[in-house]
Amino acid sequence: MKASAGGYARASDVRQALEMLAASDGSGRVLAGGQSLIAAMNMRLSTGDILVDISRIEELAGVRETSDSLWIGALTPHAEIGRNALIRDHAPLLSQAVGFIAHAAIRNRGTIGGALAHADPAAEFPAGVLALGATLHVEGLDGPRDIPAEDFFQDIFETAIDDGEILTGISIPKAASDERQTITEVARRSGDYALAGVCLVKRSGKHRLSLFSVAPKPVLAVQAMAELDRGDIEGAVRALQADIDPSSDTQATATYRRHLAGILLRRAVATIQGESE
Template sequence: MKAAAAGYIRANDLVHAISLLEQSRGEARILAGGQSLIASLNLRLAGETALIDINGVAELSGIELVGDRLRIGALTRHRELATSDLVARHVPAIAQAAPLIAHAAIRNRGTIGGSLAYADPAAELPACMLALDAEIVLRGPAGERRVRAGDFFIDLFTTDLAEDEMIVAVEVPVVVAGERQTTMELARRSGDYALAGIVLVDRPSGVRAAFFGVGPTPVLATAAMAAIDGGASADEAAELLADDLQPLDDVHAPAAVRLHLARVLLRRALAATRS
């Protein structure tokens, strides 16, 4: 199948990109890595649209430590997340998640901003943002606004991003003394979408466990988290995932299998952070 007709324009800088978005009145899409967008166009799922290429926008690149947060530009490639010393040192959950994303060719082109904007429920990075309680930094004609990850992911492939806004960066709290993080997933084959995955952030102040592949969005396992903080065993907390997660049957796995795998992952993640 051939892609639907699409216009193309390359943004010179961030101001230009936002201006183009505003002028498009919702008829344009941002082109960064294009790993999901181009596939959607080829399958005619995205319809006729204009593409705004932001690959030359320098303001959207870079990883830097800003106080107690790591700021990651929206154009940062998955490969950069996997190899960055700053990411490995300050947000190890993301460093562990990046090599799990699809295949090397996709990691070379795909971007963190694109992954968050697309909001695939089986993707690793949205769950990382939720577990880490990150802020997504958005920019539009009205200026900049920040949205906590817990408020950003609304439903299946649906976010709080307005049609005239774009993601410019994410800001993630850095690891504190005594904190351990881990990202794990179970898939049929390396590079496949996860049947279930977990990002566990084990802080002295409490545990945050975000699951992916088990619902329409990444899911924070609040009942299991409260039980762990209250002294429950891993097995006891795992049983409570039935209250936190509502996976659906699909062609890849029944809901019961996904729930079972989520329980396995919670036990493994707790063993990894507390060994």
């Protein structure tokens, strides 16, 4: 099927993109890498939109460090996340996540900002930034706003980005030398969306655990985190079952996803314990 006819405009800076969105009377859609949006348009899940192409806005690109945090521009492609030395050193969970996302062609075009704004509950980056305690930066004509990852993902494909706003970047606390981060998942085939996935961070003796593909949005598993902090791994696996709300579909039943979540949590704990020895 072909996409329905719509408009297209390429912005050269954030201000111009925001003005284009404001002028589109609610039908403007931000176009970044196009790996999810164009597919949705081709399936007529999204029609008649005016595409505001932000893909060449330089201020949204790149990765920078400050003394205690890392800023990742919204337009940073997945492939760059995977090879960037700053990300590898200070947010290795994101580098690892790239290996699970789709295939090379999609990783070359898809952007981290697009993946976060798209908010697919089965996607790796939303759960990753949740586990990392990231802050997401958005900008509208009224100015910028900072949104903690905990408040950003609101429902399936729904975020705290308001109409007319653009996600500009993400800030992540830099990992201390004793910090441990890992991501693991189960998918039917390499590159497929996960049936269930887990991100685990151990920072200053405290755990942050998030899961994907087990609820309508990525989940911060607070009850399981408390058990991990107490050192009770089996207690964490039990507590996890209350934190998640998987559904059954053609890929897997809810029961199987719950089972996988426990297995993946044990694997993630074993990985970070192994790295600490």
